[in-house]
Amino acid sequence: MTDHVPYPMDRSPQPHRTAVVTGASAGIGREFARRLAATGYRVIAVARHEDRLRALTDEIGPGHGYVTADLTTAAGRQQVADLFTRERVHLLVNNAGIAVTGRFATVPLERTLEMMRLNCDALVTLAHAFLARARPGDTLLNVSSTLAYAPTPELGAYSATKAFVTSFSEALWAEHIKSGVHVLSLCPGMTATESQPHPDVPAALVQTPQQVVGAALQALHRRNRPTVVSGTGNKLFAVAARALPRRVLLTALGHV
Numbered sequence: 001m002t003d004h005v006p007y008p009m010d011r012s013p014q015p016h017r018t019a020v021v022t023g024a025s026a027g028i029g030r031e032f033a034r035r036l037a038a039t040g041y042r043v044i045a046v047a048r049h050e051d052r053l054r055a056l057t058d059e060i061g062p063g064h065g066y067v068t069a070d071l072t073t074a075a076g077r078q079q080v081a082d083l084f085t086r087e088r089v090h091l092l093v094n095n096a097g098i099a100v101t102g103r104f105a106t107v108p109l110e111r112t113l114e115m116m117r118l119n120c121d122a123l124v125t126l127a128h129a130f131l132a133r134a135r136p137g138d139t140l141l142n143v144s145s146t147l148a149y150a151p152t153p154e155l156g157a158y159s160a161t162k163a164f165v166t167s168f169s170e171a172l173w174a175e176h177i178k179s180g181v182h183v184l185s186l187c188p189g190m191t192a193t194e195s196q197p198h199p200d201v202p203a204a205l206v207q208t209p210q211q212v213v214g215a216a217l218q219a220l221h222r223r224n225r226p227t228v229v230s231g232t233g234n235k236l237f238a239v240a241a242r243a244l245p246r247r248v249l250l251t252a253l254g255h256v
């Protein structure tokens with residue numbers, strides 16, 4: 001049997017449960033893929049860089065697969081959405097996301113729109129493909145951010161995409177609560193990854209992907225809430241951001 005090949009893969013033996021993880025070639029998504037594989041999931045990893053996906057599947061062992069797709073394109077989104085028509089998928093981790101920083105009007109518009117296509121269009125497209133076929137016990141996990149609660153200057157469109165992700169996910173949670181399909185919004189705070197190393201931030205305020213995914217897996221196990229914020233500091237931040245008067249919050253964020 002070929003161990004690690006692009007999807008479609010050799011399907012023998014059939015492991016019990018299958019998870020699709022987007023943005024699995026790096027950061028939080030890669031950690032999801034590693035941990036889910038370690039807990040017995042067959043993982044189908046999605047990202048653009050095939051070399052990284054192959055390295056991941058080499059690492060996590062036989063039976064896993066990957067799909068190379070650019071989720072900012074309609075063709076890439078469709079390619080991954082089609083997976084759900086061919087495969088019985090029990091868990092979708094909608095993790096792929098990017099952050100565009102800088103004053104909105106000084107950043108080329110196309111970069112912001114591309115971010116919206118990945119953070120919102122791709123997440124919605126794959127959520128739809130997954131939920132249309134989901135059965136009791138299945139789970140959709142959408143990776144959001146604590147910035148869902150904090151419209152942050154110079155990250156305005158990014159914060160807005162994450163407010164969208166959490167709001168959308170929470171509505172889906174309620175929509176599916178009686179069906180046995182669980183929808184979870186994961187809100188990490190600052191997490192040290194390749195694209196966002198946060199070098200100037202005190203280490204105590206930055207989590208590792210391992211910590212973030214650990215919190216997510218606990219929440220997935222409990223299946224009792226629509227949203228999980230990873231880490232005590234991030235939980236306090238989210239509570240404060242929701243409690244503060246808007247003007248106070250926005251002024252404070254403008255001075256960070």
Ligand SMILES: NC(=O)c1ccc[n+]([C@@H]2O[C@H](COP(=O)([O-])OP(=O)(O)OC[C@H]3O[C@@H](n4cnc5c(N)ncnc54)[C@H](OP(=O)(O)O)[C@@H]3O)[C@@H](O)[C@H]2O)c1
Pocket residue numbers: 022023024025026027028029046047048049050052069070071072095096097098099118143144145146187188189190191192193194195196
């Ligand atoms: N790091 C943080 O501080 C932080 C905080 C809160 C929330 N988050 C959220 O957590 C998620 C993961 O973030 P991260 O920091 O782990 O990111 P990361 O290390 O930059 O990894 C991003 C992943 O997304 C994939 N990706 C990027 N563009 C893509 C595209 N067009 N099509 C398909 N895949 C694409 C990348 O793979 P390829 O390049 O191979 O395509 C990579 O696997 C994101 O949704 C992010 O918004 C991160």
